[in-house]
Amino acid sequence: MQPVDKNNFEQEVLGSRQPVLVDFWSPNCEKCIKLMPALQELEQRYHDKIKFVKVDVSKNRRLAIAQKVRNLPAIHLYRNGERVDAVNDQVTGEAVESTIKQVLH
Amino acid sequence: MAKAPQYDTIVVGGGPAGLTAAMYAARARLRALLITKSGMGGQAATTLTIDNYPGFPQGTTGPELGRAIAAQAERFGAQIARDEVLELDLQGEPKTVRTKKLGTLSTRTIILAPGTQPRTLNVPGEGRLRGRGVSYCATCDADLYSDEEVAVIGNGDAAVEEGLYLTRFAKRVWLVVVHEEGTLDATPVIRERAFANERMGFIWNSVLEEIVGDEVVEEIILGNIATGEKQRLPVAGVFIFIGATPQTEFLAQQIELNQSGYIVTGQDMSTSVPGVFAAGDACQKYLRQVVTAAADGAVAAVAAEKFVREEEWLETVFSAPGALLVVCWSPAVRESYQAVYAAEQAAQNTGTRVVKLDLYRHRQLAGRLQVDKPPAILVVQDGTIAARLCGDFTADGVMESLRSVQERNEQCLPIERKEVNLDATSRQEQL
């Protein structure tokens, strides 16, 4: 998963032609770290349809706040520069996958 | 013979209790599998500072401790799987555990350590804004609240500790306390640290009534229980630490739970179902901490090991063909020495095998063999109890019984050869 920060978020996420999945995480967040293997697995399966990126919130807090992230981990899905869906609560691999499927529909 | 179970013990839950149980079980050479739906360390892994676990003078962190116990368990051969246990079948032999990914697994014993989950207040806005500023985990979300104001609901150890952690990020942490000014439920050390912290603010006599926000939390509404007044407090996040509820829904109707859903256990962490043990925060107990969770796990694993060894013993005793004397004795019961002597004499004279069973150490087996108290001698013929002897034991008396059992065996239809089915044996006639 490609790391994205405040400097290239605009270009890599909002300006992307493909839908983008953003994982907002922090090295202090144990739940975020536990979720990563599941996200990597999803990336393998869906990388041709969705771009997977991650934002380290401990270094990009303003960006996260502006994107209305209030709890970690948070998975946001963007298409054509807009957020179309999000998993904020009870974030599991399965919950993320079902959101991906909805967005791809 | 029924197919041997895949595991000697399956541990449900990867918090300190389950991990410690898996470690002890594997070290005792049980085939142990631990299944946990979240990562290693359970609830303890959601808190950063663990100051009171013995052996760490500088304190340790929850995630570190979780990983360390997991590594220790794996070193002794425990298997650890990331999966969720959906259902147990405790009636059949062997017991089975149905999981989300690994399917149905069979085991001799089960150690339940599912822990607790944070309790919700159920005030308006709480559910809707969960994940949007309503949080139950400070270490997860603290990064997002640098230079913001947040509220912490609750005033026990966990609430105040997590509040203190948040002061490293947030510019102001408001502790909403239901008690009058100066009173916190937290222990004195923690209380003093809170009062000394400049970024902590206290709102006394107050309860959370509503969480307000369009897309994310914007403010909370507090009610003053002394004056009845309402107060609006603009905050970016609300952290709720008002205790926990046990994650035992999947156990309802299977094992005994108390009114609040906690598992009721004996001193050896046994539950209401033989072969099922429990450990940690999910149990009815006095103190819910990492150190007591680990202690429960050790006790449960040792009790489970004993259960497994007893089962194995029963199986070997009852799978052997021919005649066998089982003499049930106890070092505390003097008359039982005579029984041991009589049985050994009778065995020697007739060339029969004899095994001694110390009922003081193996009370569980007394129940399974339906022996009320020692002394007693069981005559086992081809895997079933053909006679139960009690009263005054003499070698001659025992030999007499052995003979009559064997004669009966020759005259009548052969006694059904059963697997270890102790229910069936209880129906045998008493001599």
Ligand SMILES: Cc1cc2nc3c(=O)[nH]c(=O)nc-3n(C[C@H](O)[C@H](O)[C@H](O)COP(=O)(O)OP(=O)(O)OC[C@H]3O[C@@H](n4cnc5c(N)ncnc54)[C@H](O)[C@@H]3O)c2cc1C
């Ligand atoms: C904020 C906070 C701070 C704390 N601070 C301290 C402290 O400083 N010192 C201290 O000693 N204690 C502290 N505690 C308490 C401590 O965390 C607990 O006592 C301890 O974690 C209990 O361990 P446990 O193994 O019983 O349960 P848990 O740690 O809750 O672990 C249970 C595990 O089982 C899993 N599980 C549940 N059901 C299933 C299922 N059906 N299938 C698969 N897996 C399942 C859960 O996902 C979880 O991983 C704190 C607790 C909190 C909430």
